[in-house]
Amino acid sequence: MIYQSDSLSVTRLDGDIAELNFDLKGESVNKFNQATVNDLTAALDALDAESGIKGLLVTSGKPVFIVGADITEFTSLFGAGVEEIKPFTGTNNKNFNRLAALPYPSAVAINGYAMGGGLEICLACDFRVMSTAAKVGLPETKLGILPGWGGTVRLPRIIGVDEAVMWMATGAEKKAEDALKAGAVDAVAGPEALRDVTLATLQQAIDGKLDYESRRARKHGPLPLNDTEAMMSFFTIKAMVGQQAGKNYPAPIKVVDVIEQARGMSLEDALDVEAQGFAELATTDVAAALVGIFLSDQFLGKKAKDWEKKASKPVQSAAVLGAGIMGGGIAYQSALKGVPIKMKDIAQEGLDLGLSEANKLLAKRVARGRMTPDKMGDILNSIDPMLGYDRFDEVDIVVEAVVENPKVKHAVLAETEGVIAEDAILASNTSTISITYLAEALKRPENFCGMHFFNPVHAMPLVEVIRGEKSSDEAVARTVAYANRMGKKAVVVKDCPGFLVNRVLFPYFGGFNMLVRDGADFQAIDKVMERWGWPMGPAYLMDVVGIDTGVHAAGVMAEGFPDRMQPDFKSATEVMFELDRYGQKNGKGFYEYVPDKRGKPTKTVNEEVYNMIADVVGDRAEFEREDIIARMMLPMAIELARCLEEGIVETAAEADLALVYGVGFPPFRGGIFRWMDTVGLAHIKEASDKFAHLGKAYELTDRMNEMLANGETYY
Numbered sequence: 001m002i003y004q005s006d007s008l009s010v011t012r013l014d015g016d017i018a019e020l021n022f023d024l025k026g027e028s029v030n031k032f033n034q035a036t037v038n039d040l041t042a043a044l045d046a047l048d049a050e051s052g053i054k055g056l057l058v059t060s061g062k063p064v065f066i067v068g069a070d071i072t073e074f075t076s077l078f079g080a081g082v083e084e085i086k087p088f089t090g091t092n093n094k095n096f097n098r099l100a101a102l103p104y105p106s107a108v109a110i111n112g113y114a115m116g117g118g119l120e121i122c123l124a125c126d127f128r129v130m131s132t133a134a135k136v137g138l139p140e141t142k143l144g145i146l147p148g149w150g151g152t153v154r155l156p157r158i159i160g161v162d163e164a165v166m167w168m169a170t171g172a173e174k175k176a177e178d179a180l181k182a183g184a185v186d187a188v189a190g191p192e193a194l195r196d197v198t199l200a201t202l203q204q205a206i207d208g209k210l211d212y213e214s215r216r217a218r219k220h221g222p223l224p225l226n227d228t229e230a231m232m233s234f235f236t237i238k239a240m241v242g243q244q245a246g247k248n249y250p251a252p253i254k255v256v257d258v259i260e261q262a263r264g265m266s267l268e269d270a271l272d273v274e275a276q277g278f279a280e281l282a283t284t285d286v287a288a289a290l291v292g293i294f295l296s297d298q299f300l301g302k303k304a305k306d307w308e309k310k311a312s313k314p315v316q317s318a319a320v321l322g323a324g325i326m327g328g329g330i331a332y333q334s335a336l337k338g339v340p341i342k343m344k345d346i347a348q349e350g351l352d353l354g355l356s357e358a359n360k361l362l363a364k365r366v367a368r369g370r371m372t373p374d375k376m377g378d379i380l381n382s383i384d385p386m387l388g389y390d391r392f393d394e395v396d397i398v399v400e401a402v403v404e405n406p407k408v409k410h411a412v413l414a415e416t417e418g419v420i421a422e423d424a425i426l427a428s429n430t431s432t433i434s435i436t437y438l439a440e441a442l443k444r445p446e447n448f449c450g451m452h453f454f455n456p457v458h459a460m461p462l463v464e465v466i467r468g469e470k471s472s473d474e475a476v477a478r479t480v481a482y483a484n485r486m487g488k489k490a491v492v493v494k495d496c497p498g499f500l501v502n503r504v505l506f507p508y509f510g511g512f513n514m515l516v517r518d519g520a521d522f523q524a525i526d527k528v529m530e531r532w533g534w535p536m537g538p539a540y541l542m543d544v545v546g547i548d549t550g551v552h553a554a555g556v557m558a559e560g561f562p563d564r565m566q567p568d569f570k571s572a573t574e575v576m577f578e579l580d581r582y583g584q585k586n587g588k589g590f591y592e593y594v595p596d597k598r599g600k601p602t603k604t605v606n607e608e609v610y611n612m613i614a615d616v617v618g619d620r621a622e623f624e625r626e627d628i629i630a631r632m633m634l635p636m637a638i639e640l641a642r643c644l645e646e647g648i649v650e651t652a653a654e655a656d657l658a659l660v661y662g663v664g665f666p667p668f669r670g671g672i673f674r675w676m677d678t679v680g681l682a683h684i685k686e687a688s689d690k691f692a693h694l695g696k697a698y699e700l701t702d703r704m705n706e707m708l709a710n711g712e713t714y715y
């Protein structure tokens with residue numbers, strides 16, 4: 001034994017080869033936390049002191065290689081300034097530089113996930129052999145930062161600038177075959193052969209059959225581009241990356257800047273440029289927001305796993321009632337993720353439609369080479385369409401997704417309860433009807449809860465699991481377990497009109513209706529909110545949700561919360577509804593939609609719409625951008641605060657993620673609570689006072705005022 005610590009060890013193998021093995025005690029994965037970084041320094045000291053070593057093998061003792069830096073240690077950095085942050089990357093850069101300059105060759109066996117710092121240490125090694133079971137990547141830009149341990153320096157020198165920028169700008173995970181093709185690794189081996197192949201490679205280098213010195217020179221010298229080539233190349237790359245990332249996500253462009261700036265530099269100078277870029281990004285609100293989202297997502301995942309453990313049995317088979325837009329989507333997603341599903345409707349056309357939707361989605365996967373035709377056949381066969389309740393007593397869970405009508409739902413739920421097993425769980429996908437109320441039709445209300453998917457089911461990650469007054473832990477646990485199996489993000493919420501997401505979305509639409517009433521141009525509002533980060537503005541979103549659906553849901557919300565959601569005017573949205581303009585579904589709403597060549601609806605403007613709504617809107621007025629944002633966002637933010645205060649949702653983190661995953665709230669803002677923390681409650685209060693005349697939806701809650709007085713924040 002040359003060195004041993006709680007995170008890694010160095011041993012001497014036959015043939016004077018040293019093995020550096022990462023194996024973090026008490027953890028399921030290896031990561032570069034501060035302790036591991038310090039241990040690596042000590043291990044390198046020990047290696048320096050050991051005589052006669054001819055080569056270094058780098059391995060992992062876990063199923064993953066190294067998943068990256070310990071993100072939880074990052075949060076303390078964000079409050080600091082650029083100069084305080086720079087040393088954060090320094091120690092490990094010294095480690096990796098020492099590793100890269102050992103007086104003998106090194107080879108790494110990448111057995112599993114090697115992400116971020118996990119891949120950067122591999123890049124510092126002379127030879128990389130990757131298991132077919134492994135994945136590699138530099139995902140830092142997804143967190144609003146950039147690789148800070150030499151990734152921006154070494155990767156472009158190994159695989160070329162264009163490819164390296166794509167890896168870093170997208171943060172994508174790469175399979176072994178792609179990594180080999182790009183030249184990021186030297187060989188690929190099956191998991192059993194990995195160690196032997198890596199050792200054999202190392203031995204060849206020791207024997208002088210593979211030249212590791214020239215590799216080092218290339219990796220640590222200037223990029224092989226002359227000035228003209230560099231100018232053209234970086235110009236094109238910047239335009240492309242800028243367009244893909246958008247102006248709200250500065251990290252991908254920074255990656256390109258850093259590579260360009262350091263292209264002619266020595267290793268040390270290039271690492272300095274990288275450290276500066278890293279520190280500048282780490283001080284941005286965007287980085288804090290994206291890291292916050294990452295950590296909240298881990299928290300949410302853990303909660304969902306804990307719920308799943310509470311379920312008395314796993315979900316192995318399911319059924320869905322109603323084969324419409326939602327039922328068809330649920331059947332597809334369940335089958336895709338390996339849970340066979342019965343799909344029941346009362347009409348053959350419904351079943352045909354549900355199946356053809358699933359067929360279309362699967363055919364797309366096959367066409368993109370992401371699925372074999374055989375697999376597609378298997379998945380389709382695991383959807384069992386029917387008009388009756390054939391063998392419904394065999395399923396673990398039934399999701400009801402029939403028309404949004406309380407009477408129909410009561411009848412369907414009661415009928416279904418009669419044909420399923422005593423311990424089977426029933427869940428409703430209703431968007432507006434109280435779960436507690438729906439349960440009144442049931443003999444076993446404890447076995448019932450809400451399971452609210454978002455449209456389109458396959459694309460939207462969120463599922464709200466709604467706890468009615470009588471829902472048991474088992475009902476919630478099994479429903480969450482099913483959401484997990486379907487690859488969805490489950491947030492458990494309490495029953496109330498709109499549940500969580502719609503309850504806060506409709507005040508936002510309320511803000512929109514008032515702005516239009518007061519003379520704002522709906523297109524201008526859309527533009528401002530899209531620039532603010534929303535994937536689509538409120539008018540466009542209302543069209544996509546469906547104006548009929550929206551008007552119906554707004555009515556339910558107004559009944560539930562009349563003090564702040566009952567408008568005292570007729571809205572432009574209602575006018576659209578009366579004119580049978582239901583939005584994207586029938587091709588006309590605030591905008592009009594014509595299918596493009598591929599059948600995708602494209603948005604167009606019909607100036608006539610302004611005449612249609614003229615009677616309910618005031619004189620056209622110009623609004624300041626900041627006022628539009630405040631008038632749109634305040635009602636949503638305040639309602640979300642109410643939900644947290646009332647315990648509809650348990651934590652700010654879950655609430656923030658629910659809006660990111662359910663309605664596409666801009667991730668770079670980290671969520672609504674994160675946004676309020678960033679701008680400050682004092683700013684929110686100022687805006688609330690300014691727009692107090694718009695009604696109670698704009699009034700801060702007592703608790704918010706108290707938080708402001710005490711200087712409290714949500715995170």
Ligand SMILES: NC(=O)c1ccc[n+]([C@@H]2O[C@H](COP(=O)([O-])OP(=O)(O)OC[C@H]3O[C@@H](n4cnc5c(N)ncnc54)[C@H](O)[C@@H]3O)[C@@H](O)[C@H]2O)c1
Pocket residue numbers: 321322323324325326327344345346347350351400401402403404405408412429430431432452453454455545
């Ligand atoms: N469309 C959305 O955006 C969306 C989003 C979330 C939740 N939801 C909710 O999902 C549910 C379904 O909505 P949808 O948009 O899929 O509706 P849809 O009209 O597309 O489909 C409803 C289907 O239910 C079938 N049906 C009616 N009565 C039935 C019965 N007794 N037994 C079996 N099937 C029956 C109909 O034939 C139809 O195929 C509603 O509760 C809705 O509020 C909809």
